[in-house]
Amino acid sequence: MNPVYYLYLAALLFTIGAAGVLIRRNAIVLFMCVELMLNACNLALVTFSRMHGNLDGQIIAFFTMVVAAAEVVVGLAIIVSVFRSRHSASVDDASLMKL
Amino acid sequence: MSATAVHSLWTMAGGVTSTAPVEKFKAPVIEYTQLAPVLIVIGVAVVGVLVEAFVPRRARYYTQVFLTVVALAAAFAAVVGLAAGGYGTTKAHIAAMGAIAIDGPTLFLQGTILLTSLVAVFTFAERRLDPAAHGKHVVDSFAAQAASVPGSDSEKAAVRAGFTTTEVFPLVLFSVAGMLVFPAANDLLTLFVALEVFSLPLYLLCAVARRKRLMSQEAAVKYFLLGAFSSAFLLFGIALLYGYAGSVSYATIANVVNGSVTQIDPALADTMGNDALLLIGGAMILTGLLFKVGAVPFHMWTPDVYQGAPTPVTGFMAAATKVAAFGALLRLLYVVLPGLAWDWRPVMWAVAIITMLGGAIVAITQTDIKRLLAYSSIAHAGFILAGVIATTPDGISSVLFYLGAYSFVTVGAFAVVTLVRDAGGEATHLSKWAGLGRRSPLVAAVFAVFLLAFAGIPLTSGFSGKFAVFKAAADGGAGGLVVVGVISSAIAAFFYIRVIVLMFFSEPKADGPTVAVPSPLTMTTIAVGVAVTLVLGLAPQYFLDLASQAGVFVR
Numbered sequence: 001m002n003p004v005y006y007l008y009l010a011a012l013l014f015t016i017g018a019a020g021v022l023i024r025r026n027a028i029v030l031f032m033c034v035e036l037m038l039n040a041c042n043l044a045l046v047t048f049s050r051m052h053g054n055l056d057g058q059i060i061a062f063f064t065m066v067v068a069a070a071e072v073v074v075g076l077a078i079i080v081s082v083f084r085s086r087h088s089a090s091v092d093d094a095s096l097m098k099l
Numbered sequence: 100m101s102a103t104a105v106h107s108l109w110t111m112a113g114g115v116t117s118t119a120p121v122e123k124f125k126a127p128v129i130e131y132t133q134l135a136p137v138l139i140v141i142g143v144a145v146v147g148v149l150v151e152a153f154v155p156r157r158a159r160y161y162t163q164v165f166l167t168v169v170a171l172a173a174a175f176a177a178v179v180g181l182a183a184g185g186y187g188t189t190k191a192h193i194a195a196m197g198a199i200a201i202d203g204p205t206l207f208l209q210g211t212i213l214l215t216s217l218v219a220v221f222t223f224a225e226r227r228l229d230p231a232a233h234g235k236h237v238v239d240s241f242a243a244q245a246a247s248v249p250g251s252d253s254e255k256a257a258v259r260a261g262f263t264t265t266e267v268f269p270l271v272l273f274s275v276a277g278m279l280v281f282p283a284a285n286d287l288l289t290l291f292v293a294l295e296v297f298s299l300p301l302y303l304l305c306a307v308a309r310r311k312r313l314m315s316q317e318a319a320v321k322y323f324l325l326g327a328f329s330s331a332f333l334l335f336g337i338a339l340l341y342g343y344a345g346s347v348s349y350a351t352i353a354n355v356v357n358g359s360v361t362q363i364d365p366a367l368a369d370t371m372g373n374d375a376l377l378l379i380g381g382a383m384i385l386t387g388l389l390f391k392v393g394a395v396p397f398h399m400w401t402p403d404v405y406q407g408a409p410t411p412v413t414g415f416m417a418a419a420t421k422v423a424a425f426g427a428l429l430r431l432l433y434v435v436l437p438g439l440a441w442d443w444r445p446v447m448w449a450v451a452i453i454t455m456l457g458g459a460i461v462a463i464t465q466t467d468i469k470r471l472l473a474y475s476s477i478a479h480a481g482f483i484l485a486g487v488i489a490t491t492p493d494g495i496s497s498v499l500f501y502l503g504a505y506s507f508v509t510v511g512a513f514a515v516v517t518l519v520r521d522a523g524g525e526a527t528h529l530s531k532w533a534g535l536g537r538r539s540p541l542v543a544a545v546f547a548v549f550l551l552a553f554a555g556i557p558l559t560s561g562f563s564g565k566f567a568v569f570k571a572a573a574d575g576g577a578g579g580l581v582v583v584g585v586i587s588s589a590i591a592a593f594f595y596i597r598v599i600v601l602m603f604f605s606e607p608k609a610d611g612p613t614v615a616v617p618s619p620l621t622m623t624t625i626a627v628g629v630a631v632t633l634v635l636g637l638a639p640q641y642f643l644d645l646a647s648q649a650g651v652f653v654r
Contacts, residue, residue, distance in 0.1 A: 007342075014335055021328050030324050037331035041338050048342035052366050056347055057338070060288050064334060067295045071327055074299045078306050078323050082316045085249045091324070094317040097403045097470075 006047040013040035027079045027089040031072075038068045130194040133186060133201045135177040136209055140276040143170035147269030156262070163268035164224045170272060171220065174279075175213040182206045191653040193285055197348050200285040200430070203649030207499050208282045208426040212419050215506040216275045218627050219415035221620040222514045223267055228615040229520065240409045240517065241267055241307045242315075249312040264307050271415065274300040278419050282426020285434075287337040287347040287384075290427060294333065294391070297423060298326050301416055308409040310524030318407025325390070325400045333387025339380030343370050349435045350654055356438035381436055381443065388431065391424035393480050395454040402465075405473035410525060413469060414513030417476050418506035425483055425502055429495060432487060434652050440490055447488050451580055455481030455587040463594050468516055468527045471594065472509075475553055478591050479505055485584050486568035489575030496650030497567035500643055504552075504560035504635045511628020512549040514621055518542055519612050526612035529598065534607025539614040543602045545629055552632045554595040555588055560635030567643065 013036055020033030042061040049057025083089045131138065143166050150162050181201065184190065191202035199205075222240075229238040241264040244257035277297025284290040306319030341347050344355040345367045354360045355371060363371070370376060390397040405413050436443060458478030465471040483505075486498040519526050519535065519542070526532070536543035552561035565588065569581045635642055 010338075014331075017331070018328075021324070027320060027324065031327070034324070034327045034331055037328075038334060041331065041334040044335065044338040045341065048338065048345075048370075051342070051370065052345040053364075054345065056288075057341055060291075060337070060341070060347065063288060063292060067292065070295065070299055074302050075323050075327065078302060078316070078319045081246065081306065082320050085313060085316060091320070094320060096314050096317055097406050 003047050003051050007044060010040045010044035010047065013037075013043065025090050025092050027082070027091050030091065031075050031079065035068060035072075038064055127196045129196070130201075133181060133194050134199065135181075136174040136213065137276055137279045139174045139177060140170055140272050140279060143167070144269045144272035144276060147272060151266055151269065159265045160224075160226075160263060163265045164220075167220050167268045167272060168217065171213050171217040171275070175210060175217065178206055178210045178213060182210070187649050188651075191651070193350075193653060197350075198286055198289045199280065199283045200349075200434075200653050201283070202653035203651050204426060204429065204495060204499060205283040207646060207649040208422055208502070209279050211499075211503045211506060212275065212278050212422050215418045215422070215510055216271065216278075216415060218507070218624050219411065219418065219510045220268070220271060221624045222411040222414060222510075222517060223271065225411070225517070225617060225621045227618040228517060228621075229524075237261070237263075238309065239263055240309055240411050242309050242312060245307040249316075267304060267307065267412075270300040270304055273297075274304070275419065278423035281423040282430060284427060284430070285349050287340060287349075287352075290431075291330070291334055291337055294330055294387070294427075297420070298330065298391075301412075301420070302326065304412045304416075305404060305408040308407070311407070314407040315409060316407075318404045322400055322404040322408075329387050329390035329397065332383045332390075336380045336383030336385075336387065339376045340384065343373065343376040343380060345370065349430070353435050353438065353654070356436060358438075377439070378442060381439060382446070384431065385428075385443070385446075388424055388428045389450060391420060392428060392484075393421070393477050394450050394484060395457045395477065395481070396450070398454070398457070398477050398480075401477055402470045402473040405476070406467060406469045406527070410469070410513050410517045414510045417472070417513065418509040421476070421480065421483075421509075422502045422506050425487070425498060429487060429498060430652060433490070433495065434654055437490070444488060444490070447484060448577070448580060451481050451484035451488060452583050453481075454478070454484060455584055456590075457481075459587040459590040459594075462591065465594075466529050468529055468532065468598075469513075471529070471598070472512060472516075475591065475595075476509065478587060479553070481587065482565060482568055482584055485572040485577060485580045488577050488580065489571040491571060491575045492650050493567075493571040493647070494575055495652070496643070496647035497564075497571040499649060500639070500646040501564035501568050503642065503646070504564040504631070507628050507631040507635075508549050508552045508560060511625050511632070512546065512553070514624040514628065515542060515546045515549065517621065518615050518617060520615050521610075521612040529601065531608075531612045532598070533601050533605040534611065535614070536603035538607050538611065542614050545625055547599045547602065548629055548632060550595040550599055552636070554592040556592075558633075558636045560632045560639070563635055563639035563643070 017033045017037035021030050024030055042064050045057035045061045147163055147166055154162050186201050187203040187206045194201050226237040226239045243262040245264055247254040247257050274297045277293045280293035284293050302319055302323040305322050306316050308315030344352040393401045455478055458474050458481055462471055462474035483498055483501055486494050552559035555561040555565040569584055573581045
């Protein structure tokens with residue numbers, strides 16, 4: 001099967017994630033969309049790895065997973081602390097500093 | 100059955116008796132001494148985490164401050180040692196199996212990052228600004244207990260018990276370690292990991308202010324979501340460039356971009372012909388880096404994060420992040436994508452112009468001193484981009500010099516902001532600063548020096564830096580950028596001077612803020628800031644020479 005289809009899928013997933021970040025309003029959903037973007041990157045990396053016949057891309061995919069896990073730890077900590085003090089995870093409510 | 104026969108069952112599974120010599124596993128060669136600055140900082144950061152776990156609460160503060168200062172000073176000594184050993188010039192090379200470049204820009208930027216962080220850490224350690232706030236307890240800039248809900252009983256209990264967030268010191272060290280690797284990264288994977296290593300601690304540091312905690316948490320959430328969004332772009336760009344060149348090493352990608360690659364296998368021939376991979380990939384990586392730099396289409400986070408974060412963190416972040424991110428941007432554009440210069444130069448021209456003008460113009464309307472400094476930092480990012488676009492050796496060295504000069508001014512200016520306080524913590528609204536020059540002439544005069552340096556008035560470091568950058572840009576064929584740069588400097592000078600006028604020539608209000616008398620820690624920060632500003636303004640030649648010696652990338 002032609003690996004290029006996987007690249008199209010990766011680009012599609014990345015776009016869905018990016019659109020989600022821009023459109024959705026709940027911080028948790030935004031965050032899930034960012035994770036979708038990272039996983040789209042993983043798919044692209046692994047596909048390119050297969051096309052080039054070297055392992056660099058697959059190794060990077062592992063690093064991406066670790067980084068995404070670290071990001072979850074930090075991100076959920078921040079989002080949960082905001083939720084506990086405001087009882088809302090909507091990014092529209094976060095407007096204390098508007099000009 | 101004899102032992103050797105059993106053994107042969109394993110080694111010759113399937114009855115295949117191969118006589119070919121087994122290829123030996125090659126252990127990677129890591130030049131530990133040349134990575135010493137990074138290793139020292141990471142090592143002490145890990146020790147700092149252990150200190151949080153095992154040292155009794157009352158001893159933690161002194162232990163952490165001591166460890167942090169020693170680590171940063173030792174790492175700086177290591178950088179100086181490497182530079183003295185010629186690793187910045189003649190012995191510049193690629194270390195750690197191609198992951199890290201040890202060369203002039205790396206060492207210069209690492210030295211700058213370590214010195215600014217060292218100076219900034221003193222403001223983190225300051226505990227005397229707010230002595231009357233909570234009775235007998237010492238109070239620093241960070242929440243008593245970051246996990247407690249603002250205004251809740253658990254927060255009050257934590258404050259009463261005198262808790263402090265000493266975790267900020269290991270977090271700063273982790274962040275500094277990432278920043279040290281970021282401008283040295285010589286492959287795209289190292290670039291991405293270093294970016295995350297320095298960003299994640301910064302997101303947390305933004306969320307732990309003692310006063311105005313809702314604002315601080317909001318700043319952290321914005322910084323985190325936008326930062327994660329931009330690093331996803333960077334990663335997709337990395338994937339596309341890897342797809343284009345079949346490698347993540349800077350040198351290999353540069354060769355493929357130039358077309359000077361020797362071995363072309365069919366897969367590479369296939370992807371090399373696809374310019375869309377290269378152009379979109381390069382653009383997405385640039386997006387990620389320009390976000391960290393705070394250049395205009397990607398600057399939205401800057402004012403909110405600078406305003407909401409605890410002021411010592413803002414100073415550290417504004418100075419050190421910018422140095423690291425510009426280092427990585429320089430290396431990417433000068434080492435990986437010089438073959439693409441005709442494509443990225445027009446884009447960077449546009450970005451530089453709207454960054455300079457946008458930052459300067461929007462800053463005029465600001466009424467909060469931290470937001471004002473944030474927009475000023477955006478304008479400065481534009482000035483530095485003008486030097487980056489020069490694509491000459493002078494361009495590199497002028498950017499290095501500008502970053503060194505700018506970072507000390509920034510740390511000093513935000514340290515002064517921590518001193519002007521009222522009942523609600525720091526008084527950041529500009530109206531509160533009216534008449535400050537009458538009330539406390541020294542603080543106002545020091546702040547005026549920093550503002551003049553931001554504005555680029557002669558005899559300050561800002562002037563030398565701006566002159567070097569604009570000269571490099573003009574010589575590099577970017578004369579139009581210099582014109583825009585001078586115009587936006589004039590616009591920027593207007594609001595800097597306006598603050599000075601406000602401080603010295605208006606009547607102080609009756610309910611105005613008080614100026615805290617800091618401990619020697621913050622005094623050191625401010626004194627170093629003023630000293631560097633004046634020395635680089637009055638006698639910049641030595642440092643300009645240093646920067647121009649350092650301004651050669653190893654390939």
